[in-house]
Amino acid sequence: MGYELNFGALLEYQDVLLSGLWMTVKLTVVSTLLGIMLGILGAAARRHRNPFLRHGSKAYVELIRNTPFIVQLFFIFFGLPAIGIKMTEVEAGILALVINLGAYLTEIIRAGIDNTPKGQIEAARTLGLSSRQIFIRIILPPAFQRVYSSVVSQCIIVMLGSAVVSQISVQELTFAANFIQSRNFLSFESYLVAALLYLLLAFLMRLIFNLIGSRAFSREEKQS
Template identity: 50%
Template sequence: MDYQFDFSFLAEYWPELLRGLWLTIKMSVITIALGFAVGTLFAIGRSSQRSWLRRLCAIYVEVIRNTPLLIQMFLIYFGLASLGLKLGADFCAILAIVINISAYTCEIMRAGIESIRKGQLEAANCLGLSRLQTLAMIVLPPATERVYPALTSQFILIMLTTSVVSQISAEELTSIATRIDSITFRSFEIYLVVAILYILLAATVRIFFWLLGRLAFPRLRRLGTPL
């Protein structure tokens, strides 16, 4: 093998890589927060006593989960543009990821909600708590605690999923790496560095949610439940 490894060229492109990394982090934070919020709302809808609402949420989940994220992103970015509604690449990327990931978060949170014993709901009703109070104080906290490890894995997946937004020219880390590769033709070096950055970022996200879980859910801390 005559290939000569050379990482020295990266010194020139570090500012661009860091800019792409920062956009990846921002996208991850926004999509995690919005994806969890929207997914939780759909999970509540899927657990509703209203049959029409359950069916509507179920249709949303099945449609999103059975189509590729890339196709959804193309529909939002290129499809809406062809209809005359032109939106920025970053906005479309975030919107597509939130729509996609909320469907998966919905199913995770629904499992947590359905694990709550009916006796707890009956007790809340006897205490005169409203539906909103029951959800906020009786249902969602323990439901989130029970599925928190699965949510953590899903959140890390969201962060890694941002790499596909390079397909619509959103300049996150992978997009920047591809552009640098097209200039330098040092594919192995640039993508190796990017892979290491993603590993470090994923480890950071996991540690953050591990600490958050220990603070938010004391029972997990006492039981030593792995996240």
């Protein structure tokens, strides 16, 4: 005898599902914005003349890329209180997501920066720009454009990875699905709906990023 699907039973939990979805959106927006900033700073540190910043950035990237996200999360939420650093689940979740995304973006943005034609930097120096002005005005914008699609993919990966923060009881979408199926035992339906909502979010994210990208990187003639 086959399994009978019962999506109707989920309706009574729609508030739980929606508030979980909303939490996932909030986690994603905040960690994406902060993660991109951290990635830019990390990439800038990688080419700084101060060797501590250079090596520090490199060590950070290696540390994060070579350890599991869930361990990073548990370390922040369960480990740090041992040395007096306490935070709420949501704060710990966001911090872990930002640190994780920042490391991957550091590496991605650095790759874009490495492809800057040397002549453009020389031209900028010749015009009298300082190192900082050169990084912000000349190197970063085209570098970011070169790796934009990788940045977008990484941000989406982090949105999907935010499911893991349910493990420290952040009440986001996966937490909601766990909660619902523990009440009504409709695991198939609960997780299927959660999966579809993640799919929708990923699709929307890509759409929004593409809209931003096509506006920001347009090379159409500007009316002055």
